[in-house]
Amino acid sequence: MSHRYFPHTEEDKRVMLEKCGVDSIDELFADIPAQLRLSRPYALGKPMSEVEVRAFFRSLTDSCSRLACFAGNGHYDRYAPAVIPHILSRSEFLTSYTPYQPEISQGTLQYIFEYQTMMARLTGMEISNASLYDGATATAEAMFLAAANSRKRQRVAYSATLSDAVKETIRTYARYHGTDIVEIPEADGVTSVDALTSLLSDGNIGGVILPQPNRHGIVEDFTGLAEMIHGAGALLIINSIAIDLATLRSPGEWGADIAVGDAQSLGIPLSFGGPYLGYIAASKSLMRKLPGRIVGATADASGQRTFVLTLQAREQHIRREKATSNICSNQGLMALYVTIYMSLMGDDGLRQANSLGAAGAHWLARELELTGKMRLTYPGRPFLNEFEMTTSVDAGEIIDALAGAGILAGVATAPDRLLIAVTEMRTPEELNRYVETVKALQS
């Protein structure tokens, strides 16, 4: 009997083979040299029923620990309204392709237009594209944009205080593409402004990439930097955690030319790494250089407001070997995710979520210092909801001890460093349990 995903009856096959003038499906592959034909079945199991598929995954997910998440490092356990997965499962959204036929894709095009508007407003920039893969690759795209923006200044400087994953990704992209990059060193937990000033004086820097907050959770002060960077003829690119921008000074307010980062923090489930959402927003003057899809408004034949994919001359399938980005698509469904999220949360919801996380984080940091087992690595540096502790006990041991208490303590960024994040999801009881477990640790 055939599989439930294959509708062909034996009679159907007979009718179709007859039309094709062959006696068997195998004959349709007669052009493939015999030595290339697969001569055995795949060494994979028998088809599983839904009952068995569920049991298979259950057996594996049961072996994963369910821990209250204090890990961040760019990706956070955030509150998501119950509404969102229900709308995302609308199969008109879920099972459609890139909106090549605008007449039957207005749903996708409308929400991307809303997304572009919301991301532009959140970042304080004029325009946004339709989204990219994740924060690291979005930063690499911004690096290419900056390197190609000026013939004279093709070198891109990036801060050592960007997260390791972002730095490693842009180094990989730069190495193979041949982009000239240079790291701005870190001083006392933040980007060294002296080093940046000196690099800019060389006159060959086309772009500067700075993080907000940085890899230690520190909110860096960029006062005066935009003027200095623009004065040197370079673009300012700020990489931010999206939700933080509801509270922190936005890239637009800092004078950035490009805002990039990961938008996972806008309620997207952690899902062990993805799918997430990269964003890129920019000044309108960079519109024709932005990578990826862009949706624009127009009118249809009867004058109705209509949305279409636009400015496609920028895109890889048109530019081919002259392309500066190979991005084909976007993270469509995840763009819908954060669009619904922002529609429900509004300005107040985002600010309130940040306020809850920050209040918990500052309380936890103080209480953990009082245990004497760890101290803030950079005391006095401002942070929002994530901070780095230097531990007197091995960070891995702390993580194991807290896992025993049902808590993922954070991310061990070094043997004696623990990066800890608190979001609106963490309860007072969990924070207390965290502190009590650390207190009980043997020094």
Place this chain on the structure above:
Amino acid sequence: MNNKLYDKLIFELSRQGRRGYSLPDRHFPDAIASLPDALLRKSDIGLPQADELTVVRHYTNMSTNNFGVDTGFYPLGSCTMKYNPKINEEMASDPVIASLHPDTPVRYCQGALAIYHSLAEALAEIGGMAEFTLNPYAGAHGELTGLMLCRAWHDSRGDRRRTKVIIPDSAHGTNPASAAVAGLQVVPVRSLPDGTVDVEALAPLLDDTVAAMMMTNPNTLGIFERQIPEIARMVHDAGALLYYDGANLNPMLGIARPGDMGFDIMHINLHKTFSTPHGGGGPGSGPVGVRKGLEHLLPNPRVIKKTDGTYDIISSPDAMGRVSSTLGNFAVVVRALSYILSLGADGLMEAGGLATLNANYIKESLRDLYELPVDTVCKHEFVFDGLKDKSTGVTTLNVAKRLLDYGFHAPTIYFPLLFHESLMIEPTETESLDTIDSFISAMRDIALEAASDPEMVKSAPHTTPVRRPDDTDAALHPRLTFDEL
């Protein structure tokens, strides 16, 4: 889907004072006020203010402006719009997986690593490769990763002259774009009239500056490159690697494996061959596989199975580098594994044949009315060069738009660039004879309409919620946000 447009934007439904969220009260003292004022946002964002039901109705109504695989037949060539099974969705939304942080230490996420490794192993078996990474986020990202890996291999042998990549002129634009981003110079190779690579034209292009040759097989015309053993030998003799673009892998299921054809590196689009939903343009997933001897170059971080049966995540300075924040789009990986388990070896062995049967049946049923530029057996897809009768002035674009009135998604149009009126049809194996027959009937009706009432076809579509948007205006006067309307 709708005949009448639902035309609102959420900003137009916003009313001061409404809200759609709930959060607990703050338990600890406020911390924001203690931050330096210079670091704080001064302006409002300007997000909508809307209650929950308003938001739910808005997006639900918006969805009905859209067409998906669950709505109807989607014969979009080169996109493999097969059915997206629902059990996959259920598995991907498992609450344990949904809440698992990517930086969870390995001893607390063994099950998730087992899922990753199980899919990687299954893909290696299907692709005939030694090992896969699932880190790349999309097909284009997989291409880029694979080409970077190819460069890393030459670099690791001290061979730094290899800066060219040979790509057939029939290839999708993403191939040369990926090559350019990977720092490679593109050398196109001519196709024969049947769309396959001209081996004689290839020979003189192969020298010690070529890093790789990039191909799909079957190619973009749905034709199997039967010279592939010879091409692989030539490419390898020249010291280059052969790269397989997995965009067209679907008809090879159960038939042949890229590794056995001589390919060294390949990527797979899980959102094509392995049934994960396209989501209106993403998220996808573009795993990259390599033959034996190249595994150590796969990107960081890498999931390995240890001899004691447990899993670990490693990073190596010898690897090509890192291309993603995380181990990739894990929830997409879960869906693809669920699909492979559901079909099993038996089902996967059948899929390629049925996809090919469906494509050939459509081709044979329409060839009297549509121009078939390459008359041979096809695989999962084939290309018409517009209507046979060109005298009516009805173009491929007109046919595509008219199909929307019949309730079908349009095929891929004006690609490949080898013909002026390309109309590329890929039905996939999940479509029934009944659906395919009604599509054939619509295509035949349109061909007759083109002769009897060409103006009606040229002014199509007539029944869709919007008709013929003004693309020129959109590009000349870009309005990209609500503030610009």
